[in-house]
Amino acid sequence: MRARLLVFPIKGRNWCFMRSVDRSNAQSQSSQSPTTFKQLWEKVSSSSHKSTAANLEICIDFAANKMNKAWAGLEKAPQGSFKNKIHSLGLKLLSRVKPSEIFLKSIPKQLNGVEVVFPSSLNPRLVRRRLRHIALKGTIVHKNYFYGSVTLLPVTSAFAVLPLPNVPFFWILFRTYSHWRALKGSEKLLELVSDSSKNQNSHEKDHVNEAAENDSKKETHPPLVMQASEELERLIGDGNDVSKCTLKEISKVFDLNTTDVLKYHQQQN
Incomplete structure (x- = not known):
């Protein structure tokens, strides 16, 4: 790569x-990347040949994907809603x-x-x-x-x-x-x-x-x-x-x- x-x-x-x-x-x-907890467990449990660090990386990527989906949900929230205000706050923080x-x-x-x-x-x-x-x-x-x-x-x-x-x-x-x-x-x-x-x-x-x-x-x-x-x-x-x-x-x-x-x-x- x-x-x-x-x-x-x-x-x-x-x-x-x-x-x-x-x-x-x-x-x-x-x-x-696994999208559900079941897929995550199957991927981690079936990769016995992988090191602990590799399995940890899979879990971290899974959590990151969950955070990205949650952020996308906030982005689609109606204007003026509480979720929309949280999204605006997040944008201000990310700009830093x-x-x-x-x-x-x-x-x-x-x-x-x-x-x-x-x-x-x-x-x-x-x-x-x-x-x-x-x-x-x-x-x-x-x-x-x-x-x-x-x-x-x-x-x-x-x-x-x-x-x-x-x-x-x-x-x-x-x-x-x-x-x-x-x-x-x-x-x-x-x-x-x-x-x-x-x-x-x-x-x-x-x-x-x-x-x-x-x-x-x-x-x-x-x-x-x-x-x-x-x-x-x-x-x-x-x-x-x-x-x-x-x-x-x-x-x-x-x-x-x-x-x-x-x-x-x-x-x-």
């Missing part, structure tokens, strides 16, 4: 890191999630390689260093936040005695899951970037045509392929101050989530 990552400067030291949307893979993963966390969460453990697309004017080594920096920082930051969120779960669960939805508990539960996913994504990205350092010079020589050459030769893909893009260079210009309109156009051309990309622009203000 491989992914395409886009890396480009927005303003000064503020860079955008995003993964292109992989709709086919998302659909296949959702079809394989940093775009770097969203990026790291998009890196799954099944990934065995990435193609990094960047403006042709940038040095590939600089782009790789920035990727390694965000991955290394993510392993530290999200590990600390993960343990912090876990310690708050028992505290927020006490609000269950109130005759209202326990919003604090479910928010902390979501943040715990989110930081755990970002931590795992950081570790996987750091692994892929570090593994490629030995053969980096050979990868950077023909980074423009390397993917096509590997396909024609039927060789094993390297874990990291650097792909300079003239089109991305044209869109961002000098990269000193990329506008929202430009970010929307980049999202459309390279199949990115526009909302997540625009968060990088909001972050610099």
Whole structure:
């Protein structure tokens, strides 16, 4: 499983890191995930050859799917209803999630390689260093936040005695899951970037045509392929101050989530 990552400067030291949307893979993963407790039990009990960590991951994915369905139900609630107000509150809270966390969460453990697309004017080594920096920082930051969120779960669960939805508990539960996913994504990205350092010079020589050459030769893909893009260079210009309109156009051309990309622009203000 491989992914395409886009890396480009927005303003000064503020860079955008995003993964292109992989709709086919998302659909296949959702079809394989258990949807009921019975299916979850059958999948966990029949996978005796799997480790405890693998079974835990299945349970976490199951809980995440349940949360996503509950969130979709709130989104469809009538305007002005109590559920609609909870959904509006959730949107305000989600808007505070940093775009770097969203990026790291998009890196799954099944990934065995990435193609990094960047403006042709940038040095590939600089782009790789920035990727390694965000991955290394993510392993530290999200590990600390993960343990912090876990310690708050028992505290927020006490609000269950109130005759209202326990919003604090479910928010902390979501943040715990989110930081755990970002931590795992950081570790996987750091692994892929570090593994490629030995053969980096050979990868950077023909980074423009390397993917096509590997396909024609039927060789094993390297874990990291650097792909300079003239089109991305044209869109961002000098990269000193990329506008929202430009970010929307980049999202459309390279199949990115526009909302997540625009968060990088909001972050610099």
